[in-house]
Amino acid sequence: MYSIRTDLALEAREMYRENAQQESEIPGVQVEKEGDQEIIITRVKITSTDGEKALGKPMGSYITLEIPRLRERDQDLYEDTCRALAKELYNIIKIDKKSNVLVVGLGNWNVTPDALGPKVVSKLMVTRHLLEHIPEQIDEGVRPVCALAPGVLGLTGIETSEIIKGVVDKVKPDLVIAIDALASRRMDRVSTTIQIADTGINPGSGVGNKRMGLTKETLGIPVIAIGVPTVVDAATMANDTIDLVIDTIQKQVEQGSKFYEILKNMDKNEKYALIQEVLSPYIGNLMVTPKEVDAIIDDVSKIIANGINIALHEGIGLDDVNRYVN
Amino acid sequence: MYSIRTDLALEAREMYRENAQQESEIPGVQVEKEGDQEIIITRVKITSTDGEKALGKPMGSYITLEIPRLRERDQDLYEDTCRALAKELYNIIKIDKKSNVLVVGLGNWNVTPDALGPKVVSKLMVTRHLLEHIPEQIDEGVRPVCALAPGVLGLTGIETSEIIKGVVDKVKPDLVIAIDALASRRMDRVSTTIQIADTGINPGSGVGNKRMGLTKETLGIPVIAIGVPTVVDAATMANDTIDLVIDTIQKQVEQGSKFYEILKNMDKNEKYALIQEVLSPYIGNLMVTPKEVDAIIDDVSKIIANGINIALHEGIGLDDVNRYVN
Amino acid sequence: MYSIRTDLALEAREMYRENAQQESEIPGVQVEKEGDQEIIITRVKITSTDGEKALGKPMGSYITLEIPRLRERDQDLYEDTCRALAKELYNIIKIDKKSNVLVVGLGNWNVTPDALGPKVVSKLMVTRHLLEHIPEQIDEGVRPVCALAPGVLGLTGIETSEIIKGVVDKVKPDLVIAIDALASRRMDRVSTTIQIADTGINPGSGVGNKRMGLTKETLGIPVIAIGVPTVVDAATMANDTIDLVIDTIQKQVEQGSKFYEILKNMDKNEKYALIQEVLSPYIGNLMVTPKEVDAIIDDVSKIIANGINIALHEGIGLDDVNRYVN
């Protein structure tokens, strides 16, 4: 079965409700909103297998921060976003303040919109080796953090999850935080939305194709996933465009038109499948990104890195970060 | 008036003929085909103002090399393409073998699909200073070539054409070759097509928005433009997808459907305008590119650079190039 | 005549006085100190041809900021340095607040320690095109600034000064600010020292070899040079090491030793010449840099860029800069 590609639980819920033309909440799904117009926080909790089926995502918590003005590069908004992310992250991480954390930057550093994970890793406060070798020079309230950007299957020939499992077996962290670039359904969410999930990374999610997951089941320790949409896939965009075009045209047509009826009555998934079929020989391996994607990935990776830095180290604020990061 | 975005004369001609449902050649346009299935060479010559109006491009010669298998990275095909490009270039350049040439790499090095020009410049044999300072160490049959990647308006605050004019006034070359990333209408032409034009760079063409041109009129010397499509714009892709979807659906609908008739009878430009309107609030500044665009730009810039290297220097073959290039 | 390589007027003065074993100030040279231990400001003024000869630099003002702790990446010190640089720059620039400025980033972006200039340019507030096309969206107190990183002779085949002259003729700025990586005599000054000079860029200075200058004489408008030492040349380092070794050994030797006497009595320039001669077949084209040179160039280029940003635009503070820079 085809389905419109989204990695955001928020969007999966939106789409389910649109499709079902349903006003009430989906059974097995709880939703909570917070924040102001600058930073909108939505917490979607999937609590049953019904909820899982409806949204196509495993049970767990999905927190989304939407920051519509994030691309405007306002310094205050940047700092507020770092702190809001840190706060949400802090609340979802339930480990002792001395526990070890391994941060994994998923994705391909050679493909700009997939390079979010490696970029975040390059901006992290990595402290595990310092606490081991020169603990006396390290501030109070700094915990051991290590980090890895393992690359992708096409670059290494090794499943990412195999690499991470191997490293986890040696390093024995108490928690993994995995960063990944996501696909969104809507262009206006690209690089303005951050999702935190306590369900880890699931096969097939993210911009590159993961074949195996990074979850508590596979690694034996909790895995928090942080993702930011950096692309919309071409078929999704074409699909949404067609819907918009049809909506516009139908106002000029009497309702009885057969053609309109066919389009109108097509199941959403059928229509999307048709578009995918029609596009596939032409587009192969396309992505739709904003033109300034390089700068955007740079900015947003700094926010994610600093959100993690502040959340993980009790004794560290936004001003202290620079001393630790190369 | 809106129009589907293409920088290829080849496509402009295709689209004109599709729109006009015309079999015979467009008045004021001459076309000549050559080559085999590996490298298809099409020479479009616009010879009158009628031809100019029909194709929306100034009078002159437009040579297109289509190399469908170029992305497969076959070494023989790579070398054949360099040589075919060199041959076409050699024939269109009508200057003395000692004349000076300035190669200009247009585009923004921070935006991958717009970085073709700067990448080509970085792979060129730059010889002007060597012939001036150590002529005795330079092979016979090497002409003075200099090169510049001036950046784009957003990076410099200066119109690219102003920078080039200033440099041309000082350096006094006999010919300018300008490299630019192009937009194509069809995804399968992206990075498999090379266009050479003796009309220079015209305002509004290319991936970045040029506001002023680089032409014989503005610079006072001939300007050859070499371009490769690296993006398809989002509206074009949506438009083509809708056409394909409609064609597929219509087979299931009796011809009399009003909705179908509306779509069918809409002028192509009207439909495209509608799509642009519908998309604009959502997409702003989108581009559609292949996922592996970084590697593709690298490969194709090497072909363009070496095509130029062989075409410009009589005494230089593909094997000699490495000694001159960093 | 050989001489130890330094681009800093401060060091030229030190070396002259060491050589001459002279306590009093050099005739034609005025010196003024300011600042605290965090940021030491030295203003060297060469006021006569005697001073020119003594220091090997043209008449004019040379302001040096030494910030010994700069590599520690303290956020407060970073901001103080930006502001101190801006203040010195503001005082040395004597143009109207609406005048146009062209910032030139000299150096080779492919050679890390020579990439300072291009890096600074990439972090500048470029406003000339905005004030021309969308003046209503630009803050009060923002002046037109444009910027160019022209590359080096080996990359373009064109003397950098020719490119800049060509652009100056078209753009007609009122002032040029040229950024360049410098060579210092002492490793502890590398990336902790900033020099501002109102004499422009002179032939042979900087990390790459400039063959022609950028000065008021050549461009017709004032040229301010800003430089940061990023390398020590290999012969200088060997020379200084030998001096230190000799000083250490001599304490163990009676003063009458002939060998010691020879070394002691050698003219400094003779000794340096000997070292250069001895090293030349072995070292060719060496440079000595700190291991973390990539990160250092990144940091210091941000300081220079923001110092310029604040100095040039009256209405802009350190917090406003991000909105303008990509």
Next chain:
Amino acid sequence: MYSIRTDLALEAREMYRENAQQESEIPGVQVEKEGDQEIIITRVKITSTDGEKALGKPMGSYITLEIPRLRERDQDLYEDTCRALAKELYNIIKIDKKSNVLVVGLGNWNVTPDALGPKVVSKLMVTRHLLEHIPEQIDEGVRPVCALAPGVLGLTGIETSEIIKGVVDKVKPDLVIAIDALASRRMDRVSTTIQIADTGINPGSGVGNKRMGLTKETLGIPVIAIGVPTVVDAATMANDTIDLVIDTIQKQVEQGSKFYEILKNMDKNEKYALIQEVLSPYIGNLMVTPKEVDAIIDDVSKIIANGINIALHEGIGLDDVNRYVN
């Protein structure tokens, strides 16, 4: 005890013999020369603990290829070098042609002269995943190869050897090939020398400081190391310069000079220790590299990668490589 820094067995042997002023071969060391003036191959075999002590390297085979003209970028020499490297590598690898190989690119991608390993990995034919998922599309004579650039302790907080051990436990290769940038004693060996060793990577070797090794003992499978000198350390260079200066001066001095005698009679290690002491407060963390180090690392990494590609895959020649590499 101090000792001049070299990672080349060839140089360790040279230095031992210079120090000992010894003509005959060192006990426990066997040496064999081959090749022509373009590619000089030296095979040093350490066969006893006496040999280990003399050269400061573990027992095993060390093959050095010296290619003095390598920096001239001659295409024929480039291909000959790839093939010569492949041949030596092929002879030292004693595994079945279907066995799995893991290639590890050691070093820090942010520090140009330490980036050799990661660069080689990025140019390798990675085939393990292809043979697993699409074996029918892969040529005969291609073996499963996977690759990893694990980063350095300062970037990850994890000892490189821990990461590799973890991955080896999961992937279970039959052989590891580890690539590393080396320090040489002589500048003319930088980027013109390739060393292959069957002893793996030993603690403290290479440009970055390895704290733990990658050897058959630690990983349980054979480890082949391939290294290229990319730096000379600053103290080594100063030391060699002083020797050259002394040799030059002494010709002008009668032999009886006390000062000369002191220098002459100082033990080499003592003198080097003195230089290190004298330099240490000034230079900290210096390196001496050729100016064009970025281009050099690019070129030499291509040679290493293709040498490995041809050696590992029986069915693959230099012309086939491009189809597999991104």
